[in-house]
Amino acid sequence: MADDVQNEEGGDTSHLYEGKTVRSSAPSRKKAAGRLKSSTEIPKDAIPEVHVPTVIESFFGGPIVSNTKFLPPDRMVSSLQQLAAVALIMLGFLTFMVTPVSGTAWFSLANTLGMPALGGIIHLILMIGGLIAGLYGITQRDQRAIIASYGMLIIVTLRFAGSKVDFGLDLLPEEEIYQKLLLLLYAVFLVMYIELTSGIIRFSMLDTSIRTGEVYVMQVNKITNKYYRSLMITPAIAGLVALLTLLINLIIPAIVGLFDEVSAHRLRESVELTSVYGVALGTVMVFTIIAAMFAINLPLRIQQMQEKNA
């Protein structure tokens, strides 16, 4: 056994290529003979080693690096860490506000067991767990902890809501529009948190690649500024599109009202349109328009126009 371990280590050719392991040699029959095996199977160390990124590594994207052992964070990564921590704390607070325990599986389970308080405790544990895992993941740049925090913060929202908007705190506004805005704020922060944490890992990979000489970046500031700009614009646009979707129960009656006030009133009173199915309808409508834009190749035309006008 000890021999085996020694052999595996010895097969490394990295010393020949300054750290880059190159393996493409022919199958070692002799090794098999040396171990007194009669089979002709290919020994493990004769098979070329390829680093296949794990699902988690792939999720965070970025340039291909041989491992994710990062160098200490640079200024860009540090500021992303700070932003992500702020987004996480805001998200935790919003989750606590907009996610009641009622309707969750653990709430039902606790009631069945006759310990209603247990549901609330599990609910809190999930939220706090998500926060702690997230903060740990952000500071340590641990991708698994970050993924765990995503999981916990999403699981905590999985509840049967019966189409009505319910909040965890009673002092929150009752008006539909404010409720939807609060939900939207929560959703935007969740997406921002996911993107910022992903950005931490991606830029750490990039920074490591730059510092190890794998990648050379010209005008780093321009590239990072572009990322920051997108970080501001994209969630705002996404929020706006989502708002249109969420407010479809107001938009459709308003449009119909231009032609027929009675029908518009009926639509305003429609339970289906104000429920989650109304949101679904809104989603279908908005995304049909977006699909049409792609179908007519609008982005290409915009680019052509930009090229001409530049």
Add this chain to the structure above:
Amino acid sequence: MAWSRKSAMFAALAIALYLLGLVLRNSQLVTVAVVLLSFLTWAAFRTTHADVASTGRRMEEPDSDEGIQLHSITAMRKISSARIFEDGEIDVTLRIQNRSNLSKVLEVRDRVPDVMRIKKGANYVLMELGPKRETEISYTIETPLRGFYTIGPVCIRVQDPFGLFHNERELNLYDDFLVFPKMEDIKDAMIKSRVPKIFTGAVNIRNPGEGSNFYNLREYVPGDPMKKVNWNATARAAGKMMVNEYERDAVSDIILIVDSRGISETGPVSRNSLVYSTRAAASLSQYFLSRRDSVGLVTYGDEIVSVDRDTGKKQLFVLLTKLAGAMAKGNTPLKIVTDRIMPHINRGSPVIILSPLEDDPTIVNAVRDLRSRNFDVTILSPSSLEFEFDARRLDRTGYEVLKTERDILLSELRGLGAFVMDWEPDMLLNTALAGARGF
């Protein structure tokens, strides 16, 4: 437009949350899903444009939608040398031009062969290239192993800032280069033909004729020219007439046989029998050609490739090119090689075999045939046992068993009158040759 795994996972998460939201009638989940989908859509919208399939155009068409962002990018490459020896360096300069009126944030990767190492600079660059601007990327690659290689294509990628979608284009810009095996200076190979070749053509030989180097004295035999008589020696020899004998200038045919069967690559990629054999063959070619011998080469693996005997620098280039391209493949027996080449080479010519002498039951017969036809056979056998043992891929017991088998084979070959050297990895070629010839 290509999706990254991140965007695929975002989309999967959004769809899952959306469906769950509908099933559980949970607006919160639906809202998160809609924001995620909007985020993705905006990123796609900003990065690129509709899928080419929707426009009915082919990707290859110059005005395809990738062209808008990437077609205006052109590249030119210059390499410092197209022929180089192992462990040499090649400087690569890649010039990227943006002919568009818009500035672009690009990822440029100039693809270099896997086995090459970037010594200076980087072949992977992220940059913002202004409108109608050009920039230059320079890097140096080290060439550790012989072979035919190609640099290219140049991959250019435009990506959204979140790494969700990208457009990629390969610029078909290729530069080929050849890495010759490393050569060692040989002082004396101690190999001379017993059947010197008489040159009839205009060959620049310093001492034409029978040769000029004194070899020994012998007694006069009728027919010897009088100019060869050594009068001083005759005077001392008490009545016997002595003549000088000269060593003929060694201009001969040398045949190098390189084993490039699959087995010859056993061991680490930079230290195996084929690497050593090709280096030795290159060094020997240079040495013999500088001695004005004519050198022929045969490599055998999955097929027999031969270079006919010739002299001069051009022949050295031809031989080096063949050696650079020798691939470890196939399992042609040595006997087939010797049977094929024997009718075409002069009897008594030196034949140098470079082989690990493994996995070929015809070796002994092949060498016996060569010896029976009076060929001067030298075998340099890089021991792949040593390579594997050094790389700790072979344990002590296996090594000892296989070493004993190998020693028996080498002894048998020596018994046939061949000069055989078990060439250990750290041994210089000069030493190995001297050892083979019994010095």
